[in-house]
Amino acid sequence: MAGTLSIDGLISGLKTSEIIEKLAEAERAPITRLEEKKQTYTTRLSLWQTANTRLLALQNSVLNLSLASTFLAKKATTTGDALSVALRSGAQEGTYVLTVEQVATAHQMATSLAYADTDTTRFGEGTITITVGEKITEITIDASSNTLSGIRDAINRAKAGVQATIVKTQEGFRLFLTSEKTGLENAMTISVALSGGEAEISGWTEVQAAQNARVLLGGTNPLVYEGPSNIVTDFIPGMTLSLQKTGSATVTVSRDLEAVKNAILNFTGALKDFLQFVKDNTSYDPETKTAGALLGETTLTRVATELVRRLTGRVASGVYQSVMDLGMTLDRYGNLLVDEGKLAQALESNLEAVQELFAGEGGVAASLKEYLRFVTDPYEGIMQSTQKLYERVIKDLDERIALMEERLEAQKERWLKQFTALESFLGTMQTQSNWLAQQIASLNKSTGGS
Structure with missing residues (x-):
């Protein structure tokens, strides 16, 4: 009631402000219901965005498993402190005996x-x-x-x-x-x-003095590299040498099965996170009698079901025809379990077959990548379309609440004016009553005196 002075009834004795607030409280019930509805959709929108974030993390891990380079990962082990090594694409397995004859210096x-x-x-x-x-x-x-x-x-x-x-x-x-x-x-x-x-x-x-770096590869008839920098990228393919001091070092390049295993576990971890999120927010707990905020939202449950189906389905050919062969299973509650020992054994015995299962044509990663692209597309994906629906509903509720608040304020102004008019009328009546009483008293006094 901006701009209007409210004074409780001086004539009537009514608590005008309190009465108006009570009336407004009753009139505000529909607004409260809309605000509660808005809060429900705001919570849903936040959870939906969280679900989409987890799907994007899953998509990144799937993309990694769809690349042949993931399964070609290599690691370098270095003995000696004359240099350190970082591997790039194209590094070949083997043992390299290196001698740093001199390091590069600045003039x-x-x-x-x-x-x-x-x-x-x-x-x-x-x-x-x-x-x-x-x-x-x-x-x-x-x-x-x-x-x-x-x-x-x-x-x-x-x-x-x-x-x-x-x-x-x-x-x-x-x-x-x-x-x-x-x-x-x-x-x-x-x-x-x-x-x-x-x-x-x-x-x-x-x-x-200015000096070039000089590195020898091999023993009896070594190959010689000389260049201006202590960061050597163009001597051994796929290998970056960082020269520290003169001396010898032996570099062994081998398959990095642990990196491949971690890439697979990163994928299964991301999938587990999403499946658990869906379970927590779309189910009903009969013991606590509480429901997830997304209960009844079938889109998420359909996505979860399809992801599991594509993960556990059999591929057309290969030594390993299912992730079940690598130690992945579903328990009776639908939780994804991974036997890391069996997975490591499969990688050790036949890395190429594991690569074919995931990254091969028609493999698990290819199937999941295709589906996740459909689900998470930022323009036409089903996650985005539902998010936009929630945003439109919240915007509509905001507009309706604002309009009803405006109308309620106008109604409170009208009530105040009505009470003010009542006080004015009662004041006039009291004034007239006082005048009439004075006239009667005066008349009685005149009559008694005569």
């Missing part, structure tokens, strides 16, 4: 002279030219940058392929340059052409 140069300070002593003005490989950078030094720290900053701003800093030695401060990249091809040359000033840069001392 480092320092001024031959040391200086007493970094920002007071002035050098001349002119240019400093730095060449790194085929890149030539000419750096202008003027009155604003001709201190040691000014020169350092000018070099760093120029992005010449080197990093400049100032080091404090026993003799004083020196300008210290390091190539940003390692290897012979990134060695630097420095030419100084400064004139005037209190001090000069008269020469440079090589602190560390």
